[in-house]
Amino acid sequence: MATTYRAPRGTRDLLPAQRRVFAHVEAIANGLAERYGYRQIDVPMFEQSAVFERGLGAATDIVEKELFRVSPSRGEEKDKLALRPEATAGIVRAYIEHGMHTLPQPVRLSLIGPMFRYDRPQAGRYRQHVQWNVEAIGDPGPGVDAELIELALRFYRDAGLGDVEVKLNTIGDPVCRPAYVATLAAFYRERADRLALADRARIETNPMRLLDSKEAATQAVNREAPLLWDHLCDACSEHFAGVRVHLDVLGIPYQLAPEIVRGQDYYRRTTFEFFRPGAEGQQDALGGGGRYDGLVELLGGRPTPAIGFALGLDRVVNALVAGGFEAPELAPVAVVVGADPAATAARLRIATDLRAAGIAARADLGQRKLGKQLETAARDGAHFAAIVGDELEAGQILLRDLPAGTQRSVPLGDLVKELTRASRTHRHGGD
Ligand code: AMP
Numbered sequence: 001m002a003t004t005y006r007a008p009r010g011t012r013d014l015l016p017a018q019r020r021v022f023a024h025v026e027a028i029a030n031g032l033a034e035r036y037g038y039r040q041i042d043v044p045m046f047e048q049s050a051v052f053e054r055g056l057g058a059a060t061d062i063v064e065k066e067l068f069r070v071s072p073s074r075g076e077e078k079d080k081l082a083l084r085p086e087a088t089a090g091i092v093r094a095y096i097e098h099g100m101h102t103l104p105q106p107v108r109l110s111l112i113g114p115m116f117r118y119d120r121p122q123a124g125r126y127r128q129h130v131q132w133n134v135e136a137i138g139d140p141g142p143g144v145d146a147e148l149i150e151l152a153l154r155f156y157r158d159a160g161l162g163d164v165e166v167k168l169n170t171i172g173d174p175v176c177r178p179a180y181v182a183t184l185a186a187f188y189r190e191r192a193d194r195l196a197l198a199d200r201a202r203i204e205t206n207p208m209r210l211l212d213s214k215e216a217a218t219q220a221v222n223r224e225a226p227l228l229w230d231h232l233c234d235a236c237s238e239h240f241a242g243v244r245v246h247l248d249v250l251g252i253p254y255q256l257a258p259e260i261v262r263g264q265d266y267y268r269r270t271t272f273e274f275f276r277p278g279a280e281g282q283q284d285a286l287g288g289g290g291r292y293d294g295l296v297e298l299l300g301g302r303p304t305p306a307i308g309f310a311l312g313l314d315r316v317v318n319a320l321v322a323g324g325f326e327a328p329e330l331a332p333v334a335v336v337v338g339a340d341p342a343a344t345a346a347r348l349r350i351a352t353d354l355r356a357a358g359i360a361a362r363a364d365l366g367q368r369k370l371g372k373q374l375e376t377a378a379r380d381g382a383h384f385a386a387i388v389g390d391e392l393e394a395g396q397i398l399l400r401d402l403p404a405g406t407q408r409s410v411p412l413g414d415l416v417k418e419l420t421r422a423s424r425t426h427r428h429g430g431d
Helices: 016-036 049-056 087-098 145-157 176-192 207-210 216-222 232-247 313-322 343-358 370-379 390-394 413-425
Strands: 047-048 081-083 107-116 126-138 165-170 268-273 287-291 308-314 334-336 361-363 386-388 398-401 406-411
Touching: 016 145, 016 313, 047 049, 047 087, 047 287, 049 081, 049 087, 081 087, 081 370, 087 126, 087 308, 126 145, 126 287, 145 232, 145 287, 145 313, 165 232, 176 207, 207 216, 207 232, 207 361, 207 406, 232 268, 232 390, 268 308, 308 313, 313 413, 334 343, 334 370, 343 361, 343 406, 343 413, 370 386, 390 398, 398 413, 406 413
Parallel strands: 334 361, 334 386
Antiparallel strands: 047 081, 107 126, 126 308, 165 268, 268 287, 287 308, 386 398, 398 406
């Protein structure tokens, strides 16, 4: 028996119906990026592993457990490359490499592309998923922090998810965080026996991550945990207040949520995540982001404040599809069919001319009877069939309005004009 191949575990094929929804969502993201002045950038899908190890932190789950290391079969780069698990580190690497600090700051950038994480696959969690990243590099905030949150919420609304909410937090900076982390670790140490077993090891490595634990036992302990909000330094406190003032002015409601600590080491101060009400487990986050004021310096650039978000587009598409959303079908305006099954060249010639004139047209190139050709054209949603027959010799073609079931003879030279006029009065091509 021949081997059958399947898409790798944790990946999925986007078939045309779903890909169309994806394209719809991407078009909204790109349109908003342009309107808000975030210019598109692309960076490679793989980088030197060190960009992620240094940038995100070698002890983070994303680097330690989820990195897809790329192993070319030979050469000195063997084992030194990794598929990007997220885009921020690569974008910052590019910012530094291309001396973008000499451009007017902040540099506003937008990127849509696949990310790769060796996650345990489950509903809404893939090993290849697509993110929309928006980054404002070179602005200390707090205004731009609010701008990004507003932009993300507008994106969700425009895409068709009107009920998305934002959870907001601040995780301090190297001035105030270390003392808080020590206090928090002491708090957890005293209650280690009440924590979920899986979480205990983190008391010493990364106690703040315990705040967003999904384990019920740990969550119960967390209700008594000291809050960083009570330990912020003046600068962080002022910044957080500033973000909230800007959100208030924009009329954006938000929930204050100390558990939004994010998974990458580079975050400082503002952090936020987007959820739909009732779907608030971690893997249901639609997106998130935050400030990463130390990252440019960490990757070899000058000290540069920056902030960004990453929205998971697969989850947006899944939510839209689950809600019955269908992107408009791209139906042809006309299909060129013919009475003589074998006369495919004449049909292709006419369809080619229509397409050159900007009309969405197809030729039926299967050598089937006219009845079958017309049936297929109707099933594909074509509005017109242009029927090639004997009258072609006299320069005429039959134009059949498929839904109406009417037809008339038009001069071949007028076909473009006729179809252009007719298609203007009907909905075609997915608007
Ligand atoms: P993160 O920066 O890890 O919070 O990722 C940003 C967003 O990308 C998340 O809120 C998710 O919507 C999406 N995302 C992250 N990992 C995955 C995954 N494995 N599969 C699908 N979407 C993901």
